[in-house]
Amino acid sequence: MSALMVSISGVRGIVGETLTPEVVLAYASAFAEYCGYGTVVVGRDSRVTGELVRQVVFAGLVSSGCKVIDLGICTTPGVQVMVKHLKADGGIIITASHNPVQWNALKFVGNKGFFLSKEDNTIFMPLAAKSGFKRVLWDEVKKIEAYPDAIRIYTQKLLKFSLINKLAIKKKKFKVVIDCVNGAGSVMCPGLLRALGCRVVELNCKPDGLFPHEPEPTPANLKQLCAAVKKHKAHVGFAVDPDADRLAIVSEKGVAIGEEYTLALCADYFLSRKKGPVVVNLSTSRxxxxxxxKYGVKLTRTPVGEINVSTELVRQKGVFGGEGNGGAMAPEIHACRDACTGMELVLQYMAASGKSVSGLVASLPSYAIVKTKYDCSAVDMARAFDRFKNGFPGGAVDEQDGIRVDIGKSWVQLRKSNTEPVARIIAEAPTAAEAQQLTEQAKALLFG
Incomplete structure (x- = not known):
């Protein structure tokens, strides 16, 4: 049996195995207390277990005395924005993001629309371990209020983004294939693209939670999208994960360019228009x-985890940020990862430059990145980190999140995942051969 994953990314597990109704009820009840028994916004992705988890979350919140605002199926960034917009005391997002269909999870959002920080979790997490929770009497039970306007409000916010010229995009009449993996993006992404004047071909945009392929938008999982882009002679293909906070891009040639290019392309356009501090995580491509x-701006790296990037981005009054898994952040919209923000910026870059996706990719420095993950249940990770730290003589060591070692234009990182029971190795170098060599060396150090 897999372990319940409890981390800065929330609580996730396999439904019926580790993420049981009892576990969900405990965490929902604890969050009610954390929020002072106030108003909590709830949204979910389209997973087949979403309705089950949602009902248990409602029970925990309402029986504790909270008012609930139910957004229904909504993207993760959409929920975060609505927590702030509705001036709620907190939010719960029911989504396991890129994890396979048997997983689900609870992500907890504070009253400013950001995930709970490490410090916040030191207060919240012990509450869930209690043996009893407050329960109100019948005459103190508050309403569950359906709120159907979240997607419309968030879409309008995106369309008002100062760096986006809707007319310029509309004039290009871009044909876009969008793969929403039948997730929450299905209720938002096609509509946003049409509002920008794109000709849209929908692929897997039925929000029934039946993922037609592995939901993580990595190149290996985007063969259907690549074929559709070529078939329809589209200008670009976009793929999002089930909660639409990550974006992957397929070029007009039907080639999945890799999630790392999402952030790089967005940043290249963004900084050409507005300069300022940029914040990304340690696992993001160089x-x-x-x-x-190129633009002479400060770059700061944080440990992996959206809240780590968001917190530093806000603290520095940064203009742009994100994570290398395809999550772009524009604080003007909200300092959270959002596939829709990424789509807008890529389309705007294409419109402003007159270049294709392939042309834009060719304008960026070229690196090869290899991402691997390994079951580490039998590994003494403390010893593995020691071996790793000393395994690359002359490299610059960063210990903020696992161990990252920079060697010239190359780097390699070993860290434990926040979302899966695995160890991740990421290596990047000027050539594929060099990146693969670093990966093999890192794997040997992991397993001793």
Missing amino acids: MINDVCE
Whole structure:
């Protein structure tokens, strides 16, 4: 049996195995207390277990005395924005993001629309371990209020983004294939693209939670989208994960360019129009270093985890940020990862430059990145980290999140995942051979 994953990314597990109704009820009840028994916004992705988890979350919140605002199926960034918009005391997002269909999860959002920080979790998480929770009497039970306007409000906010010229995009009459993996993006992404004047071909945009392929939008999982882009002679293909906070891009040639290019392309356009501090995580491609150097702006790296990037982005009054898994952040909209923000910026870059996706990719420095993950249940990770730290003589070591070692234009990182029971190794170098060599060396150090 897999373990319940409890981390800065929330609580996730396999439904009926580790993420049981009892577990969900405990965490929902604890969050009610954390929020002072106030108003809590709830949204979910389209997973087949979403309705089950949602009803248990409602029971925990309402029986504790909270008012609930139910957004129904909504993207993760959409829920975050609505928590702030509705001036709620907190939010719960029911989504396991890129994890396979048997998983589900609870992500907890504070009253400013950001995930709980490490410090916040030191207060919240012990509440869930209690043996009893407050329960109100019948005459103190508050309403569950359906709120159907979340997608419309968030879409309008995106359309008012100052760096987006809707007319310029509309004039290009871009044909776009969008793959929403039958997730929450299905209720938002096609509509946004049409509002921008694109000709839209929908692929897997039925929000029934039946994922037609592995939901993580990596190149290996985007063969159907690549074929559709070529078939329809589209200008670009977009793929999002089930909660639409990550974006992957397919070029007009039907080639999945890799999620790392999402952030680099967005940053390249963004900084050409508005300069300022940029914040990304430690696992993001060094393409972002080159882009920031090009525009002479400060780049800061944080541990993996959206809240780590968001917190630093807000603290520095940064203009742009994100994570290398395809999550772009524009604080003008909200300092959270959002596939829709990424789609807008890529389309705007294409319109403003007159270049294709392939042309834009060719304008960026080229690196090869290899991402692997390994079952680490039998590994003494403390010893593995020690071996790793000392395994690359002369490299610059960063210990903010696992161990990252930079060697010239290359780097390699070993870290434990926040979302899966695995260890992740990421290696990047100027050539594929060099990146693969670093990966093999790192794997040997992991397993001793």
